[in-house]
Every structure is written in C-alpha cells, then in structure tokens.
Amino acid sequence: MKLVCAQTHLNSHLSLVSRAVSSRPTHPVLANVLLKADQSTQRVILSAFDLSLGIQTSFPAQVEESGVLTLPAKLLSDIISRLPDGDVTIESDAEGSHVTTLTSASGRYQVRGMGAEEFPELPKIEEGEQTHLVADALVDGLRGSLFAASADETKQVLTGVHVSLQPDGLEFAATDGHRLAVVKTIEEDAKSESEPQLDVTVPAKALQELMKMLDRQNGNAVDVRFDQGQVVFEWADQRLTSRLLEGQYPNYRQLVPRQFTHQLTIDRRLFLSSLERISVLADQKNNIVKVHLDPAAQQLTLSVDAQDVGSGREAIPAQISGEGMEIAFNVRYLLDGLKAINTAEVQMQLNTSTSPVILSPLGSLKMTYLVMPVQVRS
Amino acid sequence: MKLVCAQTHLNSHLSLVSRAVSSRPTHPVLANVLLKADQSTQRVILSAFDLSLGIQTSFPAQVEESGVLTLPAKLLSDIISRLPDGDVTIESDAEGSHVTTLTSASGRYQVRGMGAEEFPELPKIEEGEQTHLVADALVDGLRGSLFAASADETKQVLTGVHVSLQPDGLEFAATDGHRLAVVKTIEEDAKSESEPQLDVTVPAKALQELMKMLDRQNGNAVDVRFDQGQVVFEWADQRLTSRLLEGQYPNYRQLVPRQFTHQLTIDRRLFLSSLERISVLADQKNNIVKVHLDPAAQQLTLSVDAQDVGSGREAIPAQISGEGMEIAFNVRYLLDGLKAINTAEVQMQLNTSTSPVILSPLGSLKMTYLVMPVQVRS
Numbered sequence: 155m156k157l158v159c160a161q162t163h164l165n166s167h168l169s170l171v172s173r174a175v176s177s178r179p180t181h182p183v184l185a186n187v188l189l190k191a192d193q194s195t196q197r198v199i200l201s202a203f204d205l206s207l208g209i210q211t212s213f214p215a216q217v218e219e220s221g222v223l224t225l226p227a228k229l230l231s232d233i234i235s236r237l238p239d240g241d242v243t244i245e246s247d248a249e250g251s252h253v254t255t256l257t258s259a260s261g262r263y264q265v266r267g268m269g270a271e272e273f274p275e276l277p278k279i280e281e282g283e284q285t286h287l288v289a290d291a292l293v294d295g296l297r298g299s300l301f302a303a304s305a306d307e308t309k310q311v312l313t314g315v316h317v318s319l320q321p322d323g324l325e326f327a328a329t330d331g332h333r334l335a336v337v338k339t340i341e342e343d344a345k346s347e348s349e350p351q352l353d354v355t356v357p358a359k360a361l362q363e364l365m366k367m368l369d370r371q372n373g374n375a376v377d378v379r380f381d382q383g384q385v386v387f388e389w390a391d392q393r394l395t396s397r398l399l400e401g402q403y404p405n406y407r408q409l410v411p412r413q414f415t416h417q418l419t420i421d422r423r424l425f426l427s428s429l430e431r432i433s434v435l436a437d438q439k440n441n442i443v444k445v446h447l448d449p450a451a452q453q454l455t456l457s458v459d460a461q462d463v464g465s466g467r468e469a470i471p472a473q474i475s476g477e478g479m480e481i482a483f484n485v486r487y488l489l490d491g492l493k494a495i496n497t498a499e500v501q502m503q504l505n506t507s508t509s510p511v512i513l514s515p516l517g518s519l520k521m522t523y524l525v526m527p528v529q530v531r532s
Numbered sequence: 533m534k535l536v537c538a539q540t541h542l543n544s545h546l547s548l549v550s551r552a553v554s555s556r557p558t559h560p561v562l563a564n565v566l567l568k569a570d571q572s573t574q575r576v577i578l579s580a581f582d583l584s585l586g587i588q589t590s591f592p593a594q595v596e597e598s599g600v601l602t603l604p605a606k607l608l609s610d611i612i613s614r615l616p617d618g619d620v621t622i623e624s625d626a627e628g629s630h631v632t633t634l635t636s637a638s639g640r641y642q643v644r645g646m647g648a649e650e651f652p653e654l655p656k657i658e659e660g661e662q663t664h665l666v667a668d669a670l671v672d673g674l675r676g677s678l679f680a681a682s683a684d685e686t687k688q689v690l691t692g693v694h695v696s697l698q699p700d701g702l703e704f705a706a707t708d709g710h711r712l713a714v715v716k717t718i719e720e721d722a723k724s725e726s727e728p729q730l731d732v733t734v735p736a737k738a739l740q741e742l743m744k745m746l747d748r749q750n751g752n753a754v755d756v757r758f759d760q761g762q763v764v765f766e767w768a769d770q771r772l773t774s775r776l777l778e779g780q781y782p783n784y785r786q787l788v789p790r791q792f793t794h795q796l797t798i799d800r801r802l803f804l805s806s807l808e809r810i811s812v813l814a815d816q817k818n819n820i821v822k823v824h825l826d827p828a829a830q831q832l833t834l835s836v837d838a839q840d841v842g843s844g845r846e847a848i849p850a851q852i853s854g855e856g857m858e859i860a861f862n863v864r865y866l867l868d869g870l871k872a873i874n875t876a877e878v879q880m881q882l883n884t885s886t887s888p889v890i891l892s893p894l895g896s897l898k899m900t901y902l903v904m905p906v907q908v909r910s
Contacts, residue, residue: 229841232812238805253842260806261834261846263813427616428638434610435641456639463607464631468639 155221176204186224208276208395282381289371298337304330314355360396414503416476428468533599554582564602586773660759667749676715682708692733738774792881794854806846
C-alpha cells in the first residue's frame with residue numbers, strides 16, 4: 155500500500171473515527187483503525203468499530219498502490235495531529251510485516267500495525283426498514299431528547315433513545331424515569347410511503363457521536379436503515395452503525411397529560427439564568443427549588459432555603475393563566491430541559507403540585523419535556 | 533455594613549482572592565473571604581489567606597456604611613459569578629448574626645458568614661529587605677524558572693523558587709534535581725543601593741498565583757519585601773504574601789559549566805514541534821530521545837526506537853560548531869525548557885554526552901536552563 159494525502163484531511167478523519175475505537179479493547183485489533191486505500195477511486199476509507207458503535211469515513215488521496223491494513227488508533231492520531239501542514243506519505247512494507255512508514259516534510263515514523271483480516275466488518279443492512287432525513291432535523295431530534303436518557307448502565311433500555319419511524323418522520327424519546335423528552339421531526343419529503351412500523355432503542359453514546367458528526371452536515375440527507383439488531387446512518391462519505399438495545403421501551407405516550415389547568419409563557423434565558431443562580435443554593439439542599447406562580451402579578455418566584463448556608467429568591471415576569479400555586483422541582487431537571495430548548499420563549503403547562511409538568515419550546519420544533527414535580531413538606 | 537458595587541468588579545476581585553482560600557481549611561473561617569468596606573475611602577478590600585499564601589485586593593464601591601465580615605468564598609463566588617451585569621447591594625444585619633443579604637436586579641440571596649475577629653491577619657513586613665521591580669521583569673523571571681521546581685512535596689526547598697536579591701536586580705532559580713533554570717532580571721532603576729544580601733526560597737504555588745496576577749499589570753512597579761519567614765509583593769491595589777520555605781538551597785551556580793566544546797543555534801519552534809512529535813513515541817519508552825549532532829550537514833537528528841510499537845526520526849537544520857556526537861535526553865525536560873523560552877532561536881551548549889547541557893534564549897533575557905543528559909546503551 156502506498157498513498158499521499160493532506161495532513162489536515164488525515165487528521166480530521168482520524169479524529170472522527172477515533173470515537174468508535176474501544177477504550178478497553180477485548181481484542182488487540184479493536185484498538186486499531188482500519189485503513190483502506192483504493193487506487194481506482196483515489197480515496198482512503200477509515201473505519202473503527204468497538205463491536206457496538208462503528209464509524210466509517212472516506213477522503214481523497216493520491217493512492218499509488220491499493221491496500222488495506224490496521225494501525226494503532228491512538229499512536230497514529232498522536233503522531234498525525236502533531237505533523238505540520240502538508241503532505242503525508244503512508245507506505246506499508248511487503249505483505250505480512252505490517253510495519254508502516256509515515257513520512258512528512260520533517261521526519262519519518264515507523265508504526266507496527268496488524269493485518270486487516272482480523273478486523274471485524276462493520277454491520278451492513280441489506281434488508282430492513284429505511285427512511286431519509288435531513289441532517290438538521292436529525293440533529294434537532296437528538297439534541298431535544300438525548301439529555302434525558304439515563305446514564306445508569308443498569309437501566310438497560312433507558313440508557314438509549316427510543317426512535318420510532320412514522321409515515322411523516324421520526325419520533326425520538328428518552329427518559330430516565332424522572333423526566334421524559336419527546337421530539338417529533340417532520341419530514342416533508344419522507345420517503346417511506348409504506349407506513350413501516352418500527353420501534354427501536356439506540357444507545358445514547360452512539361447517538362451522541364452521530365449528533366457531533368452531523369452538526370457540520372447542514373442540509374445533507376441522511377439515509378437511516380434499521381433491522382432487528384442494528385441501525386445504520388449513512389450520508390455523504392460517512393457512515394455510523396450501532397447495535398440496538400434489547401427490551402420493551404416504556405409506553406411513554408400515555409404519561410403525557412392532554413389537559414392542563416395552568417399555562418405559563420416565560421422568557422427562556424431569564425428563566426435559565428435565574429435557575430442557574432438559585433441552583434448554587436439548591437445544590438446544598440437536595441437540589442430542590444420551589445416555584446411560586448403569581449397570576450395577579452404575572453410573576454414566577456423561585457426560592458431555595460438551605461438552612462445552615464443561606465437562602466435565595468428570584469423573581470421573573472411570566473404570562474400566567476390559572477390560579478396561584480406552589481410547586482417544587484429538582485433544579486437539575488429544569489436546567490437540562492431549558493438548555494436543550496433553543497427558542498426565545500418556553501411554555502410550561504401544569505395541573506397540580508404532584509402531577510406531571512410539561513415544558514415545550516414556543517416555535518416550530520415539536521418537543522415535549524415532561525418533569526415530575528418533587529413533593530416537599532412546607 | 534452596606535455597600536453597592538458593580539457585579540463585574542466584585543466578580544473579578546473575588547476570583548482573584550479565591551486562589552488563596554484553603555481547599556481543606558483547618559479552621560472554618562479559612563474557607564471564607566474577608567470583606568472590609570470603608571466609607572471614607574469608598575473602597576472594598578477583599579482578603580483570603582490559607583496561612584501560607586495570602587491575597588488582598590481592593591476596588592471602588594459606593595459604601596454607605598463601613599463594616600467588616602467574612603463570607604463563604606465558594607458559595608459567594610458561585611452566586612456572584614452568575615448574577616447579571618449591574619449593581620449588587622451587600623448588606624449585613626445587626627452585629628453578631630453575620631447574615632448577609634446580596635441583592636441584584638432579579639433576586640435576593642442571604643448568606644451566613646462569620647465574624648471578622650476570627651480571620652487571621654495577613655503578614656505585614658515593617659522591617660526587612662526591600663526592592664522594587666517592574667511587573668514585566670518579575671513575570672519574565674517567574675516564567676523562566678517556575679516550571680523547573682519540583683512538584684514532589686517531600687523535596688522541601690526544591691518545591692520552591694530560590695530568589696536572591698542582588699544590587700542590580702533579582703535572580704530566580706529552580707531545580708528538581710534533574711534540571712535547573714536560572715533567570716536574572718536586570719533592573720535599571722533598582723532601588724537597593726545598600727547591597728543587601730538576601731537569599732530566600734518561595735513556594736512555587738504562591739509564585740504561580742503571583743505570575744497570573746501580574747500578567748495583566750504590565751509596567752506597574754511591584755514592591756517586594758522579605759524577612760526571615762515571609763515575602764510580600766505589593767502593587768497598585770493588590771498584595772500577595774507567602775511564607776518562605778526553610779532549609780539550605782543547593783549551591784546551583786557551581787553546577788553551570790563555563791566552557792563548552794559544542795555550540796548550536798536552533799530555531800526554537802522547529803525544535804519544539806519536532807520534539808513534540810517524537811515524544812509520542814518516546815512516551816512509550818522511558819521518555820528518552822536520542823539527539824545526533826551532524827556539523828557537516830549542519831543538521832540535528834532526533835530519534836526514538838520504541839521496539840514493539842514503532843520508531844521515529846526527525847531532522848532539523850542547526851548551526852553547529854564542534855565535532856559530531858550523540859547524546860540522549862528525557863524529552864520532557866527539553867520540551868519544558870523550550871516552552872518556557874520565548875525567543876525565535878535557542879542556543880544549546882554542551883561538552884560530552886554525560887555532562888550538563890545548557891539551553892538559553894538568543895535575546896535579551898538572561899536565562900540559563902541546565903539539563904543533565906541520560907546515559908543510554910547504544
């Protein structure tokens with residue numbers, strides 16, 4: 155194998171795939187990236203796969219001799235990222251030795267690799283359900299749901315985001331048992347007329363990587379394929395694959411109330427910054443913040459009383475319909491939701507101080523964030 | 533006590549003094565900052581002191597009632613840093629309760645403090661040696677020496693920087709036993725005509741804070757006072773005090789060779805970036821990098837051979853006088869020195885592969901960086 159490519163290309167694509175390199179590889183080859191150079195297409199394909207998450211990307215190069223091999227991901231990234239701008243030549247010895255030489259303007263490095271035959275193939279889905287999404291819509295869906303997934307590995311399906319394919323787009327849902335985020339992305343030119351019924355749960359870790367990768371893709375179309383065990387996202391010159399989480403996802407739709415006795419419209423930034431200040435004190439006391447609705451003054455009051463330390467009180471203007479009431483929350487859950495929403499105003503809908511509360515953006519995105527209040531002795 | 537001040541002032545001065553707040557206070561009051569409001573000067577003085585390092589700063593405020601109290605540093609900083617731009621009112625209750633109310637445009641916070649009488653006074657030096665330095669010169673001296681101090685707390689005096697007062701300025705020296713950095717700052721208008729003889733060792737931690745604080749002071753004059761146990765740096769509206777380290781500092785001047793058989797001039801950035809690349813492989817093998825001097829080619833070659841992992845080789849142009857030779861170093865020590873130097877070119881002077889090597893900037897600053905080579909079996 156012999157190729158010449160730009161250091162900037164190699165470096166940025168290496169850092170992309172590095173996210174799928176296992177930090178504790180069960181087999182030595184899983185600490186490597188697969189590098190495939192194709193003389194006919196004059197492209198290099200890089201792949202990494204930790205047996206759950208797989209990432210593949212390709213970029214143009216001057217390929218003088220086709221070939222395939224694997225190289226230690228961390229060592230390779232560490233060297234390549236420090237090379238100066240300019241061309242890098244990658245050349246591997248005669249078959250079998252796997253010693254690869256990297257040459258740049260100033261130096262020469264030899265790195266010991268492993269044969270490609272040991273590297274597991276990334277999952278492909280030939281049959282299965284398929285849809286297309288605009289990258290932006292997918293990013294919106296992920297940004298609005300991912301944060302609510304559970305970080306507790308013992309919680310199984312709750313560590314993933316539930317994605318359901320519907321005739322007019324995808325619905326994303328995540329919950330850790332205390333709060334629930336649901337986003338519906340509407341696709342105007344959705345391709346799946348056949349109304350496929352598919353509900354899958356994708357590990358949050360894989361979707362976090364997907365979100366980062368798609369963040370720079372703007373209007374690109376993303377091809378999404380599912381089968382029973384895997385999901386594959388593919389766009390431009392990149393591909394991300396992930397295994398699916400097994401198990402029945404909670405029937406979350408029934409949790410969302412349909413009617414409310416109170417409705418508020420609040421400036422999101424004001425609400426967020428007030429909560430951030432008051433969280434300093436709430437952190438000292440079970441994270442609980444009390445929220446007082448004052449429809450007469452059209453004002454929301456946030457308060458925390460952390461006895462030995464101090465107390466705080468913030469007031470923010472709000473459009474409030476319904477009667478005055480007091481309700482308490484875990485301040486972290488409110489903060490998470492308000493950070494995931496990106497509109498200027500949020501709507502808050504509630505019934506009693508013990509029933510689910512809904513936060514949603516006032517704008518185009520169909521997002522529902524459900525938070526359970528906390529019961530406090532007053 | 534009652535005062536009104538700008539959130540930006542309070543916030544930036546709080547973060548300055550916070551560096552001297554003890555992370556594991558031996559007495560509860562040491563987790564607090566001392567706040568002193570003076571109606572006659574219309575200023576607020578903030579102080580923090582961990583019994584070793586002390587920082588004091590002052591800023592203008594609208595003081596309506598003089599007073600003094602202490603407040604929990606972390607809680608106060610956390611709240612103040614999140615407040616919106618604008619005025620903050622600080623008001624303490626009747627004497628004795630120490631409950632303090634912070635009021636901003638949007639909210640009100642009550643924080644429980646402690647009486648100022650328990651707060652230890654920052655050291656003052658009435659008698660003792662004194663000199664003046666321009667902030668820039670002091671920063672140069674610190675930047676050129678601090679990195680070479682030992683991080684190993686059991687090494688006593690070696691965890692500090694040795695500062696010696698000389699008729700024409702200050703000399704800074706730091707060593708961890710493997711390398712030594714010495715900087716001489718020349719003061720054209722040095723005030724100490726009496727030729728005081730003073731040699732003190734100041735904890736590196738205190739000097740790191742001093743360097744950060746002085747970085748924004750440019751041409752300001754810094755008043756430096758020493759006595760047997762303390763050093764006090766004072767400038768503009770700020771003061772930093774530190775205890776001194778006890779014990780005899782090594783007689784480092786005798787370690788620096790006077791004559792050399794080899795002399796090199798090297799582009800600092802080229803040398804640094806080549807070393808950074810090769811360090812990726814050196815990290816895999818005792819951090820050792822071999823340096824080959826080739827006077828005929830006027831070239832320096834760096835090489836590492838980490839057998840199971842790979843090998844690397846970098847070549848950089850250099851002006852070399854003396855015969856060809858091979859010498860080995862701990863790559864970290866070379867990197868540290870080259871990062872602390874800020875000139876375009878560095879000079880390297882050496883004799884044999886087992887004797888001390890000197891790196892120095894080619895420019896105005898008088899800095900000497902001595903590194904011991906490593907002996908390797910070839």
